[in-house]
Amino acid sequence: MTLAIVQGAGSGIAEGIAISMQATPYDYLRVARPLEQGEEVVVASNLAWRLVRDARTRFWYPRLTRHPDARILAIANALLEQRHWTMSLQALACKAAVYKSLDPEAGSLGYFDHEQIKLSYLSTTLMSVTESGSPSCGGAHPNNHFDPFTLDLLHGGYLDFSRLIKGYSHGSEVREYSPQLVRFIRKAVTSRREPRDDDDCTDMLPDFMALMFEAPGKLGFVVSRIGHARSVCLGRGVSLSFGKLKSILKPEATRYLFPLDR
Incomplete structure (x- = not known):
């Protein structure tokens, strides 16, 4: 899956590199912080989710809170966390660009605070999420995008x-x-x-x-x-x-x- 890329400011993380204390300690410390918790949405007694957000970047992102398989729950949340962190780093990079760019959008959140993150489907086997919006931090045009992805809650990882x-x-x-x-x-x-x-x-x-x-x-x-x-x-x-x-x-x-x- 491709991740949304802010024009003019990226996350600073090479593609395929997970954000972690071992691989990217500076960026990890910027995003590994307590999150605001939305209300839990209970689908069944063994299946639920909630939205969370970093107060600095202000967009909500889903996490699983219940699943019948604890291993699958942990795998799914690790993938959701990585996507959330990557987008947060892009937004923070645009915020920090005010010190080196004259672009009028430098110093803003690159419109990530208007990003629409929607959980469109959840069962014990599948979880579909869509990232959509028009982030921009300079460049010829915003990154208009509609990027759905589906997690495999049977085997773990992204669904093939x-x-x-x-x-x-x-x-x-x-x-x-x-x-x-x-x-x-x-x-x-x-x-x-x-x-x-x-x-x-x-x-x-x-x-x-x-x-x-x-x-x-x-x-x-x-x-x-x-x-x-x-x-x-x-x-x-x-x-x-x-x-x-x-x-x-x-x-x-x-x-x-x-x-x-x-």
């Missing part, structure tokens, strides 16, 4: 959608879709009940596409990772209930989409 969906594969940056999957997506788009309009962006699927789960039980095929000129299309797409996905699902998908009580 190829476990669930036929004809889906991806490397570190490139995603590939079989002709059958492309036809399925395009048929889903043309079968929507909503009328198409002049600003319809679904023609950009699946070339600029991300997958995300949505409550109460849907898979969204949405526009993501697109250039600034078409950023109005970010987040647009089509969502299908789990029941309408049968023709593209692998057998293992049942464990994720229809989990038994754990």
Whole structure:
């Protein structure tokens, strides 16, 4: 997954390096601090989450508070914490830029305080979160983005959608879709009940596409990772209930989409 990057000010952390006392002690000490705690949202007796935030950067980010597997809970929260910390460092870098930049946005939080972080789906097996907004700390234009990611709460780590969906594969940056999957997506788009309009962006699927789960039980095929000129299309797409996905699902998908009580 790509992380949102503030134009003109980055986190200062090389890609692939975890923020820790061992690897990045200065940055770790800047962000490893007590957080404001939002109200716990209880999904089930063994599943819950809450929003937390650094009072300095002012945007909320989710954490799991309950899960039937303590190991999975710890793995998920470590990934969420890293993403939260990275964004906080970017915001703080823009704040500190006031000492070396004449850009009018230097000294601000780079609009990270307007970032929208949404938990769109949570079960004992899947957690989908979306980072979206328009951070900027100088440069030609803001980083308009809509970046969903899904955590695998069965195995730990980020979800590999190829476990669930036929004809889906991806490397570190490139995603590939079989002709059958492309036809399925395009048929889903043309079968929507909503009328198409002049600003319809679904023609950009699946070339600029991300997958995300949505409550109460849907898979969204949405526009993501697109250039600034078409950023109005970010987040647009089509969502299908789990029941309408049968023709593209692998057998293992049942464990994720229809989990038994754990």
